Amino acid sequence: MANHPRPAASAEHFWMPFTANRQFKASPRLLESAEGMYYTDTDGRQVIDGTAGLWCCNAGHGRREITEAVSRQIARMDFAPTFQMGHPLPFELAERLAEIAPAGLNRVFFTNSGSESADTALKVALAYQRAIGQGSRTRLIGRELAYHGVGFGGISVGGMGNNRKAFGSSLLPGVDHLPHTLDLTRNAFTRGLPEHGVELADELERLVILHGAENIAAVIVEPMSGSAGVILPPQGYLQRLREITRKHGILLIFDEVITGFGRVGEAFAAQRWGVTPDILTCAKGLTNGAVPMGAVFVSEQIHEAFMQGPEGAIEFFHGYTYSGHPVACAAALATQEIYQRENLFQKAIELEPYWQDALFSLQDLPNVTDIRTVGLVAGIQFAPHADGAGKRGYEVFRRCFEDGLLARASGDTIALSPALIVEREHIDAMIERLADAIRKS
Numbered sequence: 001m002a003n004h005p006r007p008a009a010s011a012e013h014f015w016m017p018f019t020a021n022r023q024f025k026a027s028p029r030l031l032e033s034a035e036g037m038y039y040t041d042t043d044g045r046q047v048i049d050g051t052a053g054l055w056c057c058n059a060g061h062g063r064r065e066i067t068e069a070v071s072r073q074i075a076r077m078d079f080a081p082t083f084q085m086g087h088p089l090p091f092e093l094a095e096r097l098a099e100i101a102p103a104g105l106n107r108v109f110f111t112n113s114g115s116e117s118a119d120t121a122l123k124v125a126l127a128y129q130r131a132i133g134q135g136s137r138t139r140l141i142g143r144e145l146a147y148h149g150v151g152f153g154g155i156s157v158g159g160m161g162n163n164r165k166a167f168g169s170s171l172l173p174g175v176d177h178l179p180h181t182l183d184l185t186r187n188a189f190t191r192g193l194p195e196h197g198v199e200l201a202d203e204l205e206r207l208v209i210l211h212g213a214e215n216i217a218a219v220i221v222e223p224m225s226g227s228a229g230v231i232l233p234p235q236g237y238l239q240r241l242r243e244i245t246r247k248h249g250i251l252l253i254f255d256e257v258i259t260g261f262g263r264v265g266e267a268f269a270a271q272r273w274g275v276t277p278d279i280l281t282c283a284k285g286l287t288n289g290a291v292p293m294g295a296v297f298v299s300e301q302i303h304e305a306f307m308q309g310p311e312g313a314i315e316f317f318h319g320y321t322y323s324g325h326p327v328a329c330a331a332a333l334a335t336q337e338i339y340q341r342e343n344l345f346q347k348a349i350e351l352e353p354y355w356q357d358a359l360f361s362l363q364d365l366p367n368v369t370d371i372r373t374v375g376l377v378a379g380i381q382f383a384p385h386a387d388g389a390g391k392r393g394y395e396v397f398r399r400c401f402e403d404g405l406l407a408r409a410s411g412d413t414i415a416l417s418p419a420l421i422v423e424r425e426h427i428d429a430m431i432e433r434l435a436d437a438i439r440k441s
């Protein structure tokens with residue numbers, strides 16, 4: 001049984017993020033400890049973690065090396081500023097990350113989250129265009145159904161209506177959106193990347209005609225959208241975006257907050273799919289989720305454009321108190337060590353066929369309208385319940401949890417993204433519980 005009783009504390013004070021607070025508090029789901037592929041909840045039940053926390057614990061839970069590195073660092077130096085000061089760890093970490101980053105993306109700016117990484121990337125893009133004498137390039141292009149966190153920049157280029165509509169006209173001006181690439185009519189139940197939809201990238205040419213290339217700074221996309229329910233890039237789509245952006249002098253930003261660190265195989269999706277952006281964001285798996293941290297990679301050429309003017313001038317008026325925080329750096333260094341030593345990015349590729357077969361065994365269950373998988377990610381989409389959109393997805397999620405599986409619901413899609421240490425037996429157990437929940441929902 002649990003070591004601690006269910007907290008007697010009132011549930012009133014914690015305003016929970018992205019949560020139906022009243023529904024949750026009437027019937028809470030509380031996790032208490034974690035080890036390997038499992039959480040234990042406050043009732044002492046074991047729950048298989050089908051989502052690597054929230055897409056972040058790619059090396060599994062309770063990694064001793066990370067715990068020890070963090071403990072050692074906090075005892076040695078809890079904090080040090082990085083504004084006009086420094087300490088060795090972010091330099092070491094940036095060098096290490098540059099080794100695994102897509103070719104040429106070897107300058108690294110540290111943040112504390114995916115949202116901060118997205119906003120930082122957009123600011124770098126705007127400031128870069130100005131630095132190279134292209135100051136009229138102020139327009140940003142995002143995509144429908146995209147998630148780039150919750151900062152004003154991120155929700156402006158983002159494309160999930162619920163995340164935007166309460167904030168009215170306070171979003172960034174001068175933003176446009178590409179169409180999303182989810183197309184069940186043509187692509188439902190495709191194994192791997194969808195065959196149809198490369199032409200959706202050509203919509204960028206339309207936006208270029210509409211706004212003028214000389215007014216567009218950057219295009220930002222998730223190579224694979226996670227939060228909107230695992231939406232995969234059609235074959236050739238990312239290559240096409242790269243060609244069009246390059247042709248028009250528009251920067252291409254990949255938001256790899258979810259796809260970074262082995263989720264789809266290779267360190268980054270950019271490498272898996274052979275397309276190198278100009279700017280790349282990450283967070284989550286950077287520290288295995290143990291300490292908040294994000295990062296933005298830029299090419300040497302972009303960085304160089306900032307390193308002009310008097311040497312004593314600050315080149316980029318941007319940064320966070322905790323950029324390159326020593327404890328986060330210690331967690332990230334220990335995490336990267338584990339990824340490398342255990343060859344975890346390869347695991348997603350090796351297990352991909354087994355994972356895919358296991359997921360596609362759900363194909364004929366009631367109300368399943370699509371299954372999308374790549375690397376160690378899956379989205380299982382359901383026909384909406386007669387009572388409304390999102391009800392069935394929530395119901396499947398709730399039943400899974402009751403039966404000892406943590407999945408993630410996004411509308412009527414269930415997303416799975418287990419840690420890269422997952423074994424076949426965990427996959428089998430996950431599928432069995434999910435199948436049962438689908439049958440009952």
Ligand SMILES: Cc1ncc(COP(=O)(O)O)c(C=O)c1O
Pocket residue numbers: 112113114115116118147148149150222226227255256257258283284
């Ligand atoms: C692609 C992408 N960008 C940005 C974010 C925001 O990250 P955070 O919640 O750390 O701010 C997320 C979070 O899921 C994400 O998936």
